[in-house]
Amino acid sequence: MKSKGIIIELTSLLDVIFIILFGVMMQLQKEQEQIKIDTESQLAEANQQVEDIRKEADEKIAEAWQTAEELNSKAFSTQKALDSFAQGNLITIYLEYMPNGIITVTEQRNTLAEISLELSENSISEKILNAIQESSIAEQEIILCALVYDGNTALYKDVLKLNAVLKNISDERPDFYCASMNTAKN
Numbered sequence: 071m072k073s074k075g076i077i078i079e080l081t082s083l084l085d086v087i088f089i090i091l092f093g094v095m096m097q098l099q100k101e102q103e104q105i106k107i108d109t110e111s112q113l114a115e116a117n118q119q120v121e122d123i124r125k126e127a128d129e130k131i132a133e134a135w136q137t138a139e140e141l142n143s144k145a146f147s148t149q150k151a152l153d154s155f156a157q158g159n160l161i162t163i164y165l166e167y168m169p170n171g172i173i174t175v176t177e178q179r180n181t182l183a184e185i186s187l188e189l190s191e192n193s194i195s196e197k198i199l200n201a202i203q204e205s206s207i208a209e210q211e212i213i214l215c216a217l218v219y220d221g222n223t224a225l226y227k228d229v230l231k232l233n234a235v236l237k238n239i240s241d242e243r244p245d246f247y248c249a250s251m252n253t254a255k256n
Contacts (some may be wrong), residue, residue: 147245151212161202163232163248165219171228175201187228195235199243213246221254 154160161182164174171187175198183201185194207213217236219229229250236248 147211151210151214154207154210155214159207161205161207161213161215163198163215163217163236165217165224165228165232167223171225173198173232177205177207187231191231191235191238194232195238195242198235198239202246211245213243215246215248217248217250218253219250221252 159178162176164176165187166172166174173183173185173187173194174181175183175185182204183197185197187194189197202213202215215236217232219232221229233250240246240248
C-alpha cells in the first residue's frame, strides 16, 4: 500500500507569520520615528546651547573692547597730563606764613588765588576749586597738583588741615591728584 503523506495546510500558518512580521515591522518603524524625534530634539537643544554660548561670548568680547577703549582713553589722558607736567604745567599750592597762614594757588608762577588759612576747610576747598577752574589746566581730564610747604615754618595742624582739604577735593574730583613736598632741610 501506498501511503499518502500528511497534508498540512500552510495558509493559516502563513497568515500568522505575515501578521507577526507586519507587527515587528510596525514596531521597528515606531522605534525609528522615536529615535528621529529624540535626535531632532537633542540637536535643537545643542543648537540652542551653542547659540547661548555664542551670545555670552559676544557680550564678553564687547565688554572687553569697551574696557580696552576706556583704558586707552585713560592712558591717553594720563599721558597728556604727564606731557603737560613735563612742560611745567601744574597747579602748585604753597603754604606760607606772612604773619598768618596764607595758601597761594599758582599755575606756572601765575597766582590764581590767595586764601587765608583761617577759613573753614569747605571754604578753602571751594576757593581752590574755583582757582583750578580759572586755570588753563581746567580743561584737562587729569589735573596734577603739588602742595609745597616748609616743614620748619609750617604748623603741623595747618599741613593736616590742607591735606584734608586736598583729600576732599580729590574725593569730589577723581581726576585731581596732589602730591605733598616738604622743602625743609633736615
